[in-house]
Amino acid sequence: MFFLISLSSTYALSKGTLETETTRVEQGEKLAFDRKKGNCLACHTIGVGTMSGNLAPPLFAMRERFPNPEKLVQQISNSLLNNEDSIMPPFGLHGLLNEEQISKIVDYLYTL
Amino acid sequence: MKKLVFLIASLALALYGTILFAGPEVEQAAFKAYFHNKFPDVDKADFINGVYALDKNAREQWVEIEEFPPYEIAIDEGELLFNNTRFTDGKSYGHCFGTGQHLRKKYPYFDEERAQVITVELAINDCREKHGAKPLKYKIGDLAKISAYLSYHSRGDVIDVIVSGSAAIQAYNKGKEYYYTKRGQLNFACVDCHVSSAGKRLRTEILSPSLGHVSHFPVYRLKWGSIGTLHRRFSGCNSQVRAKSQPGQSEDYRNLEFFLSYMSNDLKFNGPGVRR
Numbered sequence: 045m046f047f048l049i050s051l052s053s054t055y056a057l058s059k060g061t062l063e064t065e066t067t068r069v070e071q072g073e074k075l076a077f078d079r080k081k082g083n084c085l086a087c088h089t090i091g092v093g094t095m096s097g098n099l100a101p102p103l104f105a106m107r108e109r110f111p112n113p114e115k116l117v118q119q120i121s122n123s124l125l126n127n128e129d130s131i132m133p134p135f136g137l138h139g140l141l142n143e144e145q146i147s148k149i150v151d152y153l154y155t156l
Numbered sequence: 157m158k159k160l161v162f163l164i165a166s167l168a169l170a171l172y173g174t175i176l177f178a179g180p181e182v183e184q185a186a187f188k189a190y191f192h193n194k195f196p197d198v199d200k201a202d203f204i205n206g207v208y209a210l211d212k213n214a215r216e217q218w219v220e221i222e223e224f225p226p227y228e229i230a231i232d233e234g235e236l237l238f239n240n241t242r243f244t245d246g247k248s249y250g251h252c253f254g255t256g257q258h259l260r261k262k263y264p265y266f267d268e269e270r271a272q273v274i275t276v277e278l279a280i281n282d283c284r285e286k287h288g289a290k291p292l293k294y295k296i297g298d299l300a301k302i303s304a305y306l307s308y309h310s311r312g313d314v315i316d317v318i319v320s321g322s323a324a325i326q327a328y329n330k331g332k333e334y335y336y337t338k339r340g341q342l343n344f345a346c347v348d349c350h351v352s353s354a355g356k357r358l359r360t361e362i363l364s365p366s367l368g369h370v371s372h373f374p375v376y377r378l379k380w381g382s383i384g385t386l387h388r389r390f391s392g393c394n395s396q397v398r399a400k401s402q403p404g405q406s407e408d409y410r411n412l413e414f415f416l417s418y419m420s421n422d423l424k425f426n427g428p429g430v431r432r
Contacts, residue, residue: 085359086359095360096359097356097359098356098357099353099356099357099358099363131344131348131352131353133341133344134343138341138342138343139341140341
């Protein structure tokens with residue numbers, strides 16, 4: 045009986061985690077595509093996004109290209125730290141996105 | 157041997173001086189060369205057509221629009237305003253600008269006495285105020301129409317802005333600084349979009365090259381549904397990068413126009429234009 049309860053709670057937990065992760069990825073995608081938030085498509089080609097620009101590199105294989113998530117967070121939050129001539133808006137520094145929003149976008153980008 | 161060392165030293169010094177004190181002339185040559193090298197297939201004279209010099213599809217659509225140009229009404233209305241307006245003192249625009257033909261090439265210029273850049277739009281309102289009339293709005297409406305009429309009758313004239321004397325160079329440098337300074341929440345400088353990214357797409361819009369930018373204003377923008385001046389476009393750019401836009405004919409905008417116009421020297425005026 046204890047085993048069953050324990051199995052059930054583990055299942056519920058993993059299901060919950062899965063749901064949470066899915067939700068975060070979905071929210072991240074929404075934030076990335078939203079013209080008033082990330083508006084990443086203005087410059088980058090991304091996944092299923094349409095009407096994208098080509099001002100900046102396409103976003104794919106992100107986990108391979110940015111194995112360290114902190115580096116990706118930094119690139120979004122303040123790209124000028126990595127390249128002072130960058131034309132990418134410093135989304136965190138200039139208050140375009142908050143930490144939680146950037147974190148969700150990173151979760152989404154890692155699915156690409 | 158001593159002579160050779162002296163010669164090399166002199167050459168090095170001269171080169172260093174050129175780099176250190178580049179000045180408008182050298183900067184203009186470098187600016188033009190950048191675009192000519194970036195777009196080697198584009199005819200140098202074609203940069204006055206903006207994105208339509210760079211993209212075949214966009215050009216085809218533009219050529220079709222030009223068959224029945226939406227700015228024509230503005231030219232006609234501008235002509236009526238220019239010729240028929242009588243100020244309270246009985247004078248007309250003609251007292252300030254003569255026939256209005258081939259006028260555009262005189263502007264912008266640096267007025268030593270007033271110690272500032274004078275643009276054609278500023279001169280129109282100066283004329284009005286001199287003869288007792290209220291100034292017109294600088295970005296839209298009647299002033300943009302008069303400007304469109306004047307531009308139309310200056311088509312084919314060569315842009316020939318003179319930057320000479322310390323005060324004029326100072327105004328030029330201020331315009332240059334404005335052009336290269338990042339601003340707004342999105343942190344974009346003019347140069348970010350219209351030099352290094354010219355020809356690339358922002359969403360579906362192709363970014364225009366700065367070389368030739370000033371030649372075709374005022375423009376009828378399909379987005380605006382009306383004719384607007386260069387400074388209307390400047391303020392639109394400011395808003396797009398979420399920076400504070402400035403009033404038409406602000407000192408910053410006039411200095412920016414001065415700098416940009418000088419960069420496009422030797423190209424021809426082809427305003428008014430039509431843009432998406």
